[in-house]
Amino acid sequence: MLGENHLLSNEFPDYSELIQSLKSSDSEFSAKARRYHELDHKIRGLEVNKVPTTDEHFSALKLERAELKDKIYHTLKAHTG
Known part of the structure; x- marks a missing residue:
């Protein structure tokens, strides 16, 4: 969904x-x-x-966000057992 807020508190x-x-x-x-x-x-x-941007740039930003989300999730899981 366009413009969806992916705050960590919303995601987790x-x-x-x-x-x-x-x-x-x-x-x-x-x-x-x-x-x-x-x-x-x-x-x-x-x-x-x-805002005009290339697909490559936009995809790279989304990929970095997804990778960080994954790392953050693993940290959260590690602290909860």
């Missing part, structure tokens, strides 16, 4: 508290979360504002 609602905790206590997790947010913001901006 069961982990909202853990996400906030790790953002405060784990600098590596915090950096990943920050980059994920930057990518999501950029992707949504391109979609909603219909």
Whole structure:
């Protein structure tokens, strides 16, 4: 869906508290979360504002966001057993 918000708390609602905790206590997790947010913001901006970009650039942004989401998920799972 165009312009859909992929906030980590929306993507992983069961982990909202853990996400906030790790953002405060784990600098590596915090950096990943920050980059994920930057990518999501950029992707949504391109979609909603219909900013011209190449398919390759747009796909690369979405791929990086998906890879970060996967890494973030694995970190969350590791902290919950």
